[in-house]
Amino acid sequence: QVQLVESGGGLVQPGGSLRLSCAASGSIFSIIVMGWYRQAPGKQRELVAIIDAGGSTNYADSAKGRFTISRDNAKNTAYLQMNSLKPEDTAVYYCNADLIHARKRDNYWGQGTQVTVSS
Secondary structure: OOEEEEEEEEEOOOOEEEEEEEEEEEEOOEEEEEEEEEEEEOOOEEEEEEOOOOOOEEEOOOOOOOEEEEEEHHHEEEEEEEEOOHHHHHHEEEEEEEEEEEEEEEEOOOOEEEEOOOO
């Protein structure tokens, strides 16, 4: 059974920082790609950042220069360091992973963690 669990969300003031974690558990052969998405009220879910097994990253324009995605392959965990947070960053943040499980490549979502940026 594969599960992705996010943590680290909360309330922070504009200009502050948060570090989100996504821990993957279960019978996982390997994690190919991990990413962070977010969804704000009235908006579609959007990609924030993505990282592959070799450490190559891509970021949404809104995240470049402020957010950093990383991963610890030994722990099957991805992180999103968010600095200089803005009110428009307020959203539910979801972890996503493409991984090898039961000899197949499947896609999984976490349950989401709320990030609120407000003074």
